[in-house]
Amino acid sequence: xxxxxxxxxxxxxxxxxxxxxxxRGGLGDIRLGSQCIVNQGETAVFVxxxxxxxxxxxxxxxxTTKNVPFLTDLMQNVAFSGKNIFTADVYYVKTADIxxxxxxxxxxxxxxxxxGPGASAIVGNGTxxxxxxxxxRFLNAMDAFRDSVRQQQIKQRLDPMLGVMMQDKLxxxxxxxxxxxxxxxxxxxxxxxxxVGLLQEEFDAIGMVLVDFNIRIALHPKSLEVVTNxxxxxxxxxxxxxxxxxxxxxxxxxxxxxxxxxxxxxxxAMQGYQQQQQRPQxxxxxxxxxxxxxAAPAEAGMPAVxxxxxxxxxxxxxxxxxxxxxxxxxxxxxKLGNAVRISKASMEAFLAG
Numbered sequence: 001x002x003x004x005x006x007x008x009x010x011x012x013x014x015x016x017x018x019x020x021x022x023x024r025g026g027l028g029d030i031r032l033g034s035q036c037i038v039n040q041g042e043t044a045v046f047v048x049x050x051x052x053x054x055x056x057x058x059x060x061x062x063x064t065t066k067n068v069p070f071l072t073d074l075m076q077n078v079a080f081s082g083k084n085i086f087t088a089d090v091y092y093v094k095t096a097d098i099x100x101x102x103x104x105x106x107x108x109x110x111x112x113x114x115x116g117p118g119a120s121a122i123v124g125n126g127t128x129x130x131x132x133x134x135x136x137r138f139l140n141a142m143d144a145f146r147d148s149v150r151q152q153q154i155k156q157r158l159d160p161m162l163g164v165m166m167q168d169k170l171x172x173x174x175x176x177x178x179x180x181x182x183x184x185x186x187x188x189x190x191x192x193x194x195x196v197g198l199l200q201e202e203f204d205a206i207g208m209v210l211v212d213f214n215i216r217i218a219l220h221p222k223s224l225e226v227v228t229n230x231x232x233x234x235x236x237x238x239x240x241x242x243x244x245x246x247x248x249x250x251x252x253x254x255x256x257x258x259x260x261x262x263x264x265x266x267x268x269a270m271q272g273y274q275q276q277q278q279r280p281q282x283x284x285x286x287x288x289x290x291x292x293x294x295a296a297p298a299e300a301g302m303p304a305v306x307x308x309x310x311x312x313x314x315x316x317x318x319x320x321x322x323x324x325x326x327x328x329x330x331x332x333x334x335k336l337g338n339a340v341r342i343s344k345a346s347m348e349a350f351l352a353g
Contacts, residue, residue, distance in 0.1 A: 004029045004085055008044070008063070009037035010092045018098070018132075019139070019149035022090040032071070032084040036061040041096040043135045046070070047089045047145070052136045091145065093135040097211055100155055101127050102162060107220045109232060111171045113308050113319040115180030119232035121220035122170070122184060128162075129212040130203065137207030161206075162199075166215075169198040171339075181219055188217040232309055306342045308333075314347070325350070 005028050010020050022028070022044075038044045038058045046053040054070045065072045071086065103125035111119045132138045139145055142157055173194060174184060184191070196213045203210045220226055302314060308322040311331075315322070323340070325331040332346040 004031055006031050006034045007037070008034060008090055010039075010042070013094070014148070014150065016151040017148055018094050018151055018154060019144045019146065020092045021145075021147045022092060024147045027087050027089065029085045029087050030063065030090075032064055032086070034063045036063055036090070038092070041094055043093050043095050043132075045091045045093065045135050045139065047091060048087065053088060055135065089145075091135070091139060093132055093138065093144075095132050095135070097129050097131050098151060098154075099127055099129050100151070100158065101125075102159060102215065104163065105159070106163075107223075107226055108163060108167045108170065109227060109230065110167070110174050110184060111232065111307075111309070112174035112178075112180055112184075113323060114175065114178060115183075117181075117224055117227065118309055118319055119227040120174075120181045120184060121223040121226035122217055123220050124166075124215045124217045126215040128210065128214065130158075130208050130210050132207060133204075133209040134207035137205075139207075141206035161202075165199055165202045166195070169195060172198070181223065185217060185219050188215075191217060231313070302344050302347060304344050306344070306347065308340055308342070311342050311347060 003023065005023065008022055008030060010022060013020065036044060036056055037060050038056050040058050042058060044056040046056075054068065061067065063071065104123045107121035107123055109119055109121055113119075142149070142154055144154075170184070170191070173179065173191060177183070179187070192213050192215060195215075196210055199210050199213070303310065306314070308319045308326075311322045312319045322331065322342075326333045326340065326342075331342065331350045333340050333342045335341075
C-alpha cells in the first residue's frame with residue numbers, strides 16, 4: 001500500500017549521487033498542502049505516467065492547486081475520495097558542477113586531408129567539468145529514471161559519446177585551421193578551449209552544459225601505421241602499391257610487372273612507404289608526388305559513397321588532387337558540415353570524362 005506523504009524532500013545524498021527519486025521503491029501519494037523542499041544545487045521534477053508535470057527550483061514550495069498550476073488539471077482527472085492526495089514520482093537532480101576523468105579507450109582518428117599524411121591517430125586523457133542544465137532532458141537522455149543514479153553510471157554513458165564527439169570536432173578543427181600531426185599535438189591547450197565551444201551543442205542535446213575541458217592530446221606512438229591500416233591518409237595508396245609489388249615479386253607463376261601495371265611505380269611506392277614508416281611520427285610528411293594515371297577501377301570494387309581519401313586510393317592519386325577536382329567542378333561531391341562525400345555515380349561520370 002502506498003504511503004501518504006506530507007513532506008517532499010531529500011534528506012541526504014551519497015557523495016557521488018546525481019539523481020535520487022522520492023519516494024524510493026515505488027509510487028507515493030502526496031497530500032495537497034504538503035511542502036516540497038528543494039535545496040541549493042538541486043532541481044525537483046514531478047513525473048506522472050512518463051510525462052513531466054512540473055519542475056521546482058531551490059526553495060520551499062507549498063503544493064496546492066492555487067500555488068502549483070499543474071495540480072489543478074491533475075486533481076480534476078484523479079479520483080481522490082475526498083482525501084486531497086495525488087500520486088507522482090519526484091526526481092531530484094543535482095545541478096552543481098561535476099568533474100569527470102576521461103581517456104581514450106581506442107585511438108581517435110583525425111582527418112586532415114590538406115596536410116600529410118592525411119590523417120592522424122591520437123590518444124588523450126584528462127578531466128572535464130559539466131553540469132545538468134535541463135533536468136528533464138537529462139533524465140531522458142541518460143535513462144536516469146531510477147531510485148538512485150551515481151556519477152559512474154553517467155560516466156559510462158558519456159565516455160563513448162565524448163569519443164565520437166571529439167573525433168568529429170577535431171577533424172573539423174584540423175581542416176579549418178590547416179593543422180597536421182605536429183600542430184594537433186603542439187596546440188593541445190588552444191584546442192581544449194576551442195572544443196568547449198564546439199562540443200556545447202552536443203552537450204545541450206543531453207541536457208548538460210560543458211563548463212571546462214582539460215584533455216591532454218598526443219599522437220599515438222604508431223599513428224602512421226594505425227591510420228594506414230584503417231585506410232586513411234595519403235600513405236594508404238602507397239601501402240597498397242607496395243603490398244601488390246611484394247605479392248607480385250613472390251608469385252611463383254612468374255607474373256611480371258607490366259602485366260599488373262606496377263613496374264617502377266610499384267618499386268617507388270614500396271620505397272616511399274618504407275620511408276614513411278621510418279620517419280619520426282611527430283614530423284609532417286612531405287607532400288606526396290603525383291602518381292601516374294591508372295586504369296579505371298572495376299565498378300564492383302567501388303563503394304557507393306566515398307571520402308576524398310577513398311576516392312584518391314581508387315584513382316591512385318593524392319586526396320589533394322581529388323579536392324582540387326571537386327573545387328574545379330570536374331568531380332561532383334556533397335559537403336556535410338566539413339565532411340566531403342563522393343558518390344559512386346559521380347566517380348563513374350568523372351572517369352567517363
